[in-house]
Amino acid sequence: MVRRRTLFGQVLHYGLLIVVLAVMVGPLVWMLRVSLLDKTVSLTAQNLLSASITVANFTDLFAQSDLARYLFNSAFVASVVTLGNILFCVMVGYVLARRQTWPSRILFATVVIVMMIPVHIVIIPLYLICLKGGIYDTYWALILPFLINPVGIFLAKQYIESIPPSMEEAARVDGASELRILFRIVMPLCKPAIAVLAVLAFITNWNSFLFPFILTSSEDLRTLPVALALLQGHQAIDWQHLMAGSTVAVLPVLVLFFVMQRQVVSGITAGGIKQ
Template sequence: MRRTRRQHAIIYLGLTVGLVLVVGPFLWTALSSVKPEREIRRDPPTFWPETWTLDNFVELFERVSIGTAFANSVIIALVLVVTNLLFCSMVGYAFAKLDFRGKNLAFGLVLVQLAIPAIVLMVPQFVLIAKLGMVNTFIGIILPTVVTPLGVFMMRQFISDLPDELIDAARVDGAREFRIYFRIILPLCGPALATLGLITFLSSWNNFLWPAVVAQSENMYTLPVALNILNGNEGTHYNLLVAGSVVVIAPILLLFVFLQRFFIQGIATTGLK
């Protein structure tokens, strides 16, 4: 469709206004986090910091155990990335390339799990975790998501597109199924694994409700949980809160900017987050 220069200008204007509204809150928070507390409260406000300072971050890490929470979030996210890469590709491979009785039924379960609302499961899952003595443990936070239906679905889609000939040739050679999966399939799954790893890291990093329920002492808090406690303990310390907000958002922002391709691919291949 042909467009005049004026129409183009209007489109760009609309998109730019939208961008300011979408990114503005992040920018404002980030700029505020490097202002001294007095400047944050000043009226009229300064947009660009007059005085640049990292005091808010120093205070945040000294007064609240944000360092521990940060480490906990990283550990939990990395463990979940490893388990999901391994299990989702294994399960996805079986659904894509192996024939077995009850396969369709089992795959139906994947879709069922995708559809069960989290809130419905929360109470009984917590009772189960309590019964297993896993309240306030990493394993309690991690276990329900070591293999996710979305990951299984994604890996199945990807592996289905790999040529059968590869597997047949290996079978003729007498290779065992596990060996085929590990030596032939897995090395070909690079792009899908990258996407799955990113999505897993992202959802673990941002996960709030379940860790908030399971982690009950400060040394077990993840970053969002610790930040929420700070948020609840009176929101007048906006200097600490905005710094905390930057600490939780920045790592994801960096991942996103550098690995955008994989995020968008993830949505495209699964039609889901």
């Protein structure tokens, strides 16, 4: 649909785009600016525009707080969960895509149902399971329940269904084991889907707050969002440092998003759900 536009129409269009841009990106720019502001300076508009830039807030945080530890926790947990998601979602998605038996159909139905179940209502039993299972306040509590996720299975299944099974069948005739078929044939063919579900899993887990917050209590196990939320109520924290910490929490995801933009977008439009 190509239509000719008047100059006026174009100006109006760009004007609108830029206004929306300011609204959508403004708060994030504000965060970045405050994180680079001297901590003794107040946050007036004038200071934000004219005061010099310093990275002292960042160096302070790394030197005087456990920010490095929180960063590690976030990265570690999100990475392990992402790897788990890649492996397990493709594995299960493969079975669901290729087998038309009734157990497989029932299993797929459970995946779809769980996609619709609100997670927050199981916080109490999940808390108790972790407590009684002895994994409360350990990395396990941050990882185990999230290693596999219905959205990932759904994405993997849809994708695998779009690949003709001829290569797998050929390998099977050659006597390859199912495990070998999964890792040597299915996984490589699924690369695009894997990229999508990996990015989504990583971003979701990196940003996750409620579950890390309630399933751990040690300072050593805090992820960035938890640390930031708890830092806020603290006596001696100023906005400059808080925003520096926030920037650290946001930057990796923004970078990842820009690098993997296409995958994020296609994942969202295909699977449709992010927690």
